[in-house]
Amino acid sequence: MAHQKREASSTDEDWASKRPKSADPATAHRESGASQEPDGEMRVTSHKESEAQVDTCVPNGNATVDSKVSGEQATVLTGVEADAAEDKGCRHTMEDAWVVLPNASAETPESLRCAHFAIYDGHGGRLAAEYAQKHLHPNVVAAGLPRELMDVKAAKKAIIEGFRRTDESLLQESTKGNWQDGATAVCVWILGQIVVVANAGDAKAVLARSTSTDGEGVVDKTKSQLKAIVLTREHKAIFPQERSRIQKAGGSIGSNGRLQGRIEVSRAFGDRQFKKVGLIATPDVHSFELSKKDHFIILGCDGLWGVFGPSDAVEFVQKQLKETSSASVAVRRLVKEAVRERRCKDNCTAVLIVFKH
Template structure:
């Protein structure tokens, strides 16, 4: 999976400012006016030609955008054996309504996210309510040349802003809130998936690839990276900040090394900077599973994908009004996947989002 690469900074042509010209003679002024009129006519002709070309390119763009994937999200949440549900989630197949304007080369933006709270549900709920709004405010617009880099910066700024806003609110309470939350967000810009994640919630993609005898086999692609204090780079950052890792936890307590909230651990090297990954969707892609660690404590990523595929291949399915047979199968698969995690002994909250991909 391709990680973001830093793109070169846009170049700007800037030169020295010319000094004021000396006063011209009347003849020179007339010649300059005539020259100005000729330049103006040329510019008008050029603008007319450019507008025509832009119109042609617009038609081409419209044709190209017809092949975009159609995304639909399903969600299942189980409290497990916990006293309260501390997970939160967001499904927005069309984020455009929150954006003031889309970049000229973008037709649609979708957003799906899961937040796994700890120490309470306030950080996860806050992130679910505010992160996509901060994202919408910072999302690039106009006609940017380096859209990938701008989206990367937008995601980084969004996570930082959401964390700062929650910590400010948490510290103003009496007693101060000590909640924290993981965050795994899937942003789909036309046919490109951007995944930003903190902590141990995960996103995986099911892709079907050609195999022998014209059959297709499923391939499971990781779209996120786990953050816990036992990972070398994470532990080194925590120790450099003056923190310790005991029993695989920050200060022997916190299981994750990156999160939103957790103000008492931010001085110990716990950060809110997400890992970012980008993936181009293809016609072989079937679905994305986005889930908290409650699912992946009892399922491997490959097992979860195969579980969904097996339900999709079952013969009988109960029809529901207004839904296609495939819609019903995906809904059933999402619900049964979450239920199976509880049956397998997961005592934690379990939230599963299944995002279907149709070209």
């Protein structure tokens, strides 16, 4: 394929958009979408950290360090490399926004490692997506995200409250500005060795986990079989549990399976005209502890998952990582494959989080 030839002859600097020097490190980062180049190639925007191979969540920048994450017991942190890529597809505008924050506690450094990654998939515009991109993580931190000793229950409570505060303030802003748009969300926080995943809507997170171990339960790196584990639950108006909740709130599901016959998802930020008939922004939140079996997580908007199945995406990314050992290149190629080869017609955005054990 033509774009593979371009990859082979280009450097990362030719493809990756650098973070603006004026960007606030405490807020999310988003670049413009793909553009058609004179030679017919498609340029996919991505975000590349200056220290891509190290986990910048820890003060000394080492990929793995000793850190006290519970009581007096020291734990070696798993290193993290992450990047994002986006393409507007056949749409006239890009309505997605994303976050790549390997050091999400830069403003208030504490003893607990914190990293944050997210995709906000806008519909009807991108104001809601950009608002959530800027405000969700600070609201989650303000709601009590643990920064000293890991407390899963407290973390989940803070995330749910952060979603509530963000949607509440967004609705106030949208009323003032007469916004009508909304945004679904899929978010990951890495706190010490605990991964917490939250989603509202139809964006997904998929974990690639090794299924091969030796006799003592240690991951066998000579075997490459990875299992795709979907970490999120889709929220669509047509699903029985969501339909029941919507009907109890006074809303209805049209013959096309949409809320009030208009919107497919049943949970999202914004969309103020649907909030009184069952649309909510409350996320599903799940957590797990990182182990050596966990290789990477793919976050994707519904455009990506419309042309990639979970196992298909994991297999594709695994192949790219074997070839390049680069999260930046792998995620860029994933989005290019989705749009250029598989003809994704929607906005397409992906975040790839690779664990360095």
